[in-house]
Amino acid sequence: xxxxxxxxxxxxxxxxxxxxxxxxxxxxxxxxxxxxxxxxxxxxxxxxxxxxxxxxxxxxxxxxxxxxxxxxxxxxxxxxxxxxxxxxxxxxxxxxxxxxxxxxxxxxxxxxxxxxxxxxxxxxxxxxxxxxxxxxxxxxxxxxxxxxxxxxxxxxxxxxxxxxxxxxxxxxxxxxxxxxxxxxxxxxxxxxxxxxxxxxxxxxxxxxxxxxxxxxxxxxxxxxxxxxxxxxxxxxxxxxxxxxxxxxxxxxxxxxxxxxxxxxxxxxxxxxxxxxxxxxxxxxxxxxxxxxxxxxxxxxxxxxxxxxxxxxxxxxxxxxxxxxxxxxxxxxxxxx
Numbered sequence: 001x002x003x004x005x006x007x008x009x010x011x012x013x014x015x016x017x018x019x020x021x022x023x024x025x026x027x028x029x030x031x032x033x034x035x036x037x038x039x040x041x042x043x044x045x046x047x048x049x050x051x052x053x054x055x056x057x058x059x060x061x062x063x064x065x066x067x068x069x070x071x072x073x074x075x076x077x078x079x080x081x082x083x084x085x086x087x088x089x090x091x092x093x094x095x096x097x098x099x100x101x102x103x104x105x106x107x108x109x110x111x112x113x114x115x116x117x118x119x120x121x122x123x124x125x126x127x128x129x130x131x132x133x134x135x136x137x138x139x140x141x142x143x144x145x146x147x148x149x150x151x152x153x154x155x156x157x158x159x160x161x162x163x164x165x166x167x168x169x170x171x172x173x174x175x176x177x178x179x180x181x182x183x184x185x186x187x188x189x190x191x192x193x194x195x196x197x198x199x200x201x202x203x204x205x206x207x208x209x210x211x212x213x214x215x216x217x218x219x220x221x222x223x224x225x226x227x228x229x230x231x232x233x234x235x236x237x238x239x240x241x242x243x244x245x246x247x248x249x250x251x252x253x254x255x256x257x258x259x260x261x262x263x264x265x266x267x268x269x270x271x272x273x274x275x276x277x278x279x280x281x282x283x284x285x286x287x288x289x290x291x292x293x294x295x296x297x298x299x300x301x302x303x304x305x306x307x308x309x310x311x312x313x314x315x316x317x318x319x320x321x322x323x324x325x326x327x328x329x330x331x332x333x334x335x336x
Contacts, residue, residue, distance in 0.1 A: 001044030002300045004280045007174025008199025011117070011148055013047040013076045015274055016299050018292065019205065019283035020050050020059045030062055032287070037066035039289035043296045047076040049177075049203070049283050051122055052107050053083030060110035068112055075117075078203070079107045080152060080177075082122035084335050093334045095125035100136040104145050119146035120177060124158050124330040130165060138169040150175030150203065153329035156194040163198045173200060175280070178326065180204035181213060182272045182315060183242060186325040192278045201280035204273050208284075212242040212251060213269035219248040246318055253314045257307055263298070270298035275308065 003012045018040040020033070037048070050063050060079060067075060081103040084093040091098050104119060119140060125133060137149045151162060154176055166173040176195060178187045180202065187202065195202065208214050216224055223243075242248075251265070258268040273282050286292045303311075312319075 001046075001296070003046075005201070006118070006148070006203075006280045007150075007172065007201045009148065009172060009174045011076075011174070013203075013281050014045050014299075015281050016045055016270070016296050017047040017049050017078070017203065017281045017283045018045050019048075019285050020063055021054050021205070021285060030065070032289075033062050034066040035289045036286045036292055037063065039286075039292040040296075041070065043293055044299075045292070045296065046074060047078065047281060049078040050111075051080035051083070051120075052085050052103055052110075053080070053122065057085055057106065057110060060107055064111040064113070072113060077111060077113060077116050078118040078120065078150075079111065079116050080120040080122035081107070082125065088335070095121055095128045095133040095136075097132050097136040100133065100140070104140050108145060115144055116146050118148045118150050118175060120150040120152050120175070121154070121162075122152050124151070124154050125334070126330065126332055127334055130158075130161055134162060134165040134169055138166070138171050141171045148172065148174050150177065152177035153179070153326060155327050156190045156323075159191070159194055159198060159200060163200065173198070175201050175203050177203040177205060177283075179206045180273055180276075180279070181207050181209040182269060182311060183209045183213065183247070183319055185319055185321050186323050188276075189321065190323045191326060192276070196278055202276070202278050203281050203283065204279055205283045206238075207273040207282040208266050208269045209242050210239040212239065212247065213254075213265060215251055215255065215265040217243060217248050217251075219245040219252070244318075250315050250318055254311060257310055257314070260307065261301065261303065263301065264294065266295055267298040267301070268303075270295055271301035271303055272308075272311065274298065274301070275303055 002015045004015050006013050048063060050059050052060055081100055082095055086092050140146045149171060163173045178191060180187055254265060258265050270282050273279055284295045
């Protein structure tokens with residue numbers, strides 16, 4: 001396993017992170033979830049990403065139980081705050097001081113730890129003054145409940161404003177967690193240059209484009225039984241945008257490039273995002289331990305420049321690059 005610094009800090013994380021969105025507490029049984037976490041630990045993954053909103057807090061509980069007994073100092077535990085949790089009342093959502101301070105205590109209890117290494121604003125909150133949000137994060141850092149602060153799916157303007165306030169409050173904003181894959185490159189034009197300037201790294205989710213870049217979805221063929229694309233409660237909506245025959249045909253045309261590198265298509269997809277110097281880690285999920293073992297082989301892979309160019313040629317115009325798509329990720333009004 002290779003490790004990278006997160007942002008302009010001395011904090012290192014594994015360049016493959018195990019994430020439990022859509023799986024723990026919902027799609028898979030707890031014993032399989034624990035087996036996946038054990039597999040991650042065995043192959044050298046030390047960084048684990050979750051969120052209180054995943055399975056309405058159940059994902060944090062499952063992860064905390066699975067990591068129990070591990071040396072805490074050898075782990076990097078990441079979680080997030082924003083989405084509606086609990087009974088989803090009027091203060092059970094957003095980035096208000098009340099919700100943040102109550103949420104961190106809930107997360108620590110469920111994760112069975114005294115602190116998280118990185119606490120992330122899961123989205124931008126248009127209904128709470130940014131000053132209030134950043135002051136709450138500063139207080140959590142000073143209390144020792146979180147060592148570092150990050151965000152997820154913030155625009156370049158939001159990153160600049162957040163980083164400026166963090167500096168005034170004497171803590172660092174060191175990370176952003178956006179979607180990023182060879183098919184979804186909306187961060188490249190604005191987010192990445194801004195982040196490099198500010199000392200912020202990317203913790204990227206969905207590097208395999210919801211499984212589409214694994215090649216398991218074939219053009220003109222029925223959707224594989226039990227796949228994410230068939231689960232209306234567990235991510236089918238996110239996959240549909242990639243399921244056109246044009247996209248699926250081009251993904252299949254990446255297979256010769258993967259073979260040249262002795263990689264599977266999924267490994268190629270993960271290795272591809274790690275070629276970006278601003279990416280600190282790629283989050284992988286799993287419903288079986290063997291998926292973890294296979295995908296971690298993308299760590300340390302260097303894709304030659306000529307093959308990166310060939311990937312671009314194969315994918316062509318199907319790649320989404322519009323930076324405006326980032327601003328669509330944060331709701332203008334809270335759900336609750």
